Amino acid sequence: MGSPIGPTIRRRRLTKQLRELREARGLSCEQVAQQLGYGASWLSRIETNRRGVKPGDVRELLHVYGVNGPEAEELVQLARDARLRGWWQQYDDILSDAMRTFVGLESDATTIGNYEVSFIPGLLQTEAYARELFRAWRPTVDGAETERKVSARMGRKQSIDRPNPPTLWAVIDEAVLRREVGGPGVMREQLLHLLEVGERPNINLQVIPFSVGAYDPMGSGFSVFEFAEDDPPIVYIENLGGGVYLEDPKDVSRVLESLNYLRGAALSDRQSAELIAGIVKATQ
Numbered sequence: 001m002g003s004p005i006g007p008t009i010r011r012r013r014l015t016k017q018l019r020e021l022r023e024a025r026g027l028s029c030e031q032v033a034q035q036l037g038y039g040a041s042w043l044s045r046i047e048t049n050r051r052g053v054k055p056g057d058v059r060e061l062l063h064v065y066g067v068n069g070p071e072a073e074e075l076v077q078l079a080r081d082a083r084l085r086g087w088w089q090q091y092d093d094i095l096s097d098a099m100r101t102f103v104g105l106e107s108d109a110t111t112i113g114n115y116e117v118s119f120i121p122g123l124l125q126t127e128a129y130a131r132e133l134f135r136a137w138r139p140t141v142d143g144a145e146t147e148r149k150v151s152a153r154m155g156r157k158q159s160i161d162r163p164n165p166p167t168l169w170a171v172i173d174e175a176v177l178r179r180e181v182g183g184p185g186v187m188r189e190q191l192l193h194l195l196e197v198g199e200r201p202n203i204n205l206q207v208i209p210f211s212v213g214a215y216d217p218m219g220s221g222f223s224v225f226e227f228a229e230d231d232p233p234i235v236y237i238e239n240l241g242g243g244v245y246l247e248d249p250k251d252v253s254r255v256l257e258s259l260n261y262l263r264g265a266a267l268s269d270r271q272s273a274e275l276i277a278g279i280v281k282a283t284q
Contacts, residue, residue, distance in 0.1 A: 008104025009231055011082035012049060017075060018058070019047045021065045036060050049101070055079040091152040094145060098242050103152075105225045105234055107159050109166050113224035113259045115217075117173040119181070120190060122153055123160055124170060124197055124205070129190040130154070132182030160202065168203045171262045173218070174210050177279055184283055191280045198273055206266035207275055215265055217258050224255055 022032060022043075029043040036042075043061075045051035058079040062072045088095065088103040095103070106112060106123075114121045119133060130153045134146045160168055180187050198205040208215065226233045235246040235255045246252055267275060 006104055006108045007082050007084045007086055008101060009108040009227060010078055010084075011053070013231065014053065014058070014075065014078045014082055015047050015049055017078075018053075018061055021062075021067060022047075025065055027064075032061065032064055035064055052083065053079055054083070087155060087158070088152065091148060091155075094148050095152060096242060098245075101245070102223070102236055102243075103156055105236075106156060106223075108227060109159075109225040110228050111167045111169070111224075111226040113169045113171075113226075113256075114222075115171045115259060115262055116176060116221045117219055118179070118221065119176060120194070121168075121170045121172065123156060123168060124194060124203075125153060126186075126190045126193050127154055128186045129181055132186055136181075160200075165202045169259070169263065170203070170205045171208065171259070171266050172205070173208050174275070177207065177276060188280060188283055191276050194276055195273055195280070198269065198276075204269055205272055206263060206269060207272040208262065208266045209275065212265050216261070222255060222258075224252070224259060 022029070029047065030040045033040055033042045033044075042051070046053045046057070055076050058076050059072070062068065062075060067075070086104055086107065088100060088107075092100070112123070114123070119125075120129060122130075125133070127150060131146065131150045134141070134149045138146070159166060177191065181190070194205060197203050220237065222235060222237045224233055224235050232247065232249065233252050233256070235252050237244050237246065237255075246255065266272065
């Protein structure tokens with residue numbers, strides 16, 4: 001049994017079906033919006049998940065598309081379900097739109113692939129490690145906001161702690177283990193935590209050792225979310241501008257190929273654990 005389907009995936013399912021209905025009738029977003037008396041970008045923003053969609057909006061669109069009966073009621077109900085609040089929405093004041101989407105996808109995924117070259121993956125961070133990262137990234141932010149960011153990050157762990165959790169494939173560069181964040185005590189606690197969670201059957205943690213040398217795609221962290229049923233996978237690539245989502249099948253396929261390459265280049269789970277344990281021992 002996979003993860004429960006949350007509002008993020010419901011919304012994406014809904015907008016995908018609405019787009020397919022529009023395209024099947026040979027209508028543009030602008031034509032539909034004009035018929036309903038909205039601005040030209042109104043429907044485009046809905047279909048690209050940059051704007052929420054209300055049940056009333058769905059009814060209006062379905063009227064234009066000539067859809068009624070049980071099919072229409074199913075889509076309207078999907079719109080209602082898509083508006084349910086996820087746990088992360090209590091942190092709307094400190095999470096960007098992109099990060100709210102990220103956490104929603106993370107909560108709905110059945111498989112998560114994650115590659116990091118600079119820091120421990122968010123789902124595997126300790127509270128102290130996360131706090132030091134936020135302090136380093138935003139040193140001018142007050143302590144209360146930092147603590148809310150830490151709380152939100154710790155809240156994300158419920159996705160891998162729940163019954164029937166997703167499978168997490170985490171690949172990290174050895175530099176992540178060697179970079180001391182928050183001092184020896186914080187880093188030691190973090191490394192011991194990695195050894196602990198690495199024993200879970202749903203978590204696969206691999207390290208790319210320095211001995212590999214240069215490799216592709218060194219330096220560009222990303223996450224891949226895969227879902228149950230027919231929902232296509234989605235990729236998130238981090239950058240200074242806040243990250244970008246990739247949904248085109250060709251783009252997603254290339255990233256999945258990169259993830260498979262990284263897993264092949266990395267040490268096995270057992271060898272990775274031995275490397276981490278060795279670093280811990282050397283810091284005693």
